[in-house]
Amino acid sequence: MRDKDDAGTLDLITGKLMIGYARVSTDDQDLTAQRSDLKDAGCTKIFAEKITGTRRDRPQLERMLDHLRAGDVVTVTRLDRLARSTRDLLDIAERIQAAGAGLRSLAEPWADTTTPAGRMVLTVFAGIAEFERSLIIDRTRSGRIAAKKRGTRFGPTPALSDEQLALARKLMDEGKRAREVAPMFNVHVSTLYRALNRNVA
Template structure:
């Protein structure tokens, strides 16, 4: 069991481990500041990587998400260190929630899913993202219909 020997710092609200995630985009940037902030906050285990946020494969983030147990709290210095877009943030927050864990950002206290207010804010964000997706789909559909009305052909040309 993970919590038996050296539990590290436990979150007062959830009783789970405080796990930190740090990321920098380039080799020129340093992880030291994020590590120091996360350690000062009480994170007992840090997952850190030097990798651009646009890359889909972030092995340390994947390890962190795999490591999560119910009650744990993922802590980041800022949300942009964790996610590359609102949609990405919501997807990651959903994975964290599915594990029974929480998400906390030091720079954005409103994004603390261990509190009812933080969960509400992320729920509102999810609703806005869903609304935005439906608007995009409607615009694409309208654009395709208008293009078809003008005679634009979609798809590969017919093969004889």
């Protein structure tokens, strides 16, 4: 059951709750135009917030998604008001679909999951996003392999250089203890031992 304050008004023809989501990035921007467009589009319940789209924690977006019930339709003036990237859009659209609700954009009529064509477009987008992700993974892997062949080392920067390790080993071979040598290089004794063992390996 929805709270009474969040109920909104059902569309008399479709019986669906038309929900709007509006967002601007900064406090000095105005939500009036988006609210007006969403009301003209039939939205009787509007969730709005002033927050940058790059943030994951968008309270009103989360509240709207939790509010959804089967048959509802989420409307935005533009998709970039709802999502910060293609992947983000697809994730949000998936959550809306999982609730049995639809999504539509006033500026991008092709993004209307209440129609078969709109659902097909987002399905194609999902495939493209997954393809791009696999390309990035493959390029990253190929780049790492090529870099390793060139002698590039990955991981944290060693605490001691090869020259410092050689000097540390020489000092210890001459009788100095590790607890005496380690402070000379501003490292802990255990760090010195690990570096020496790794160098031997």
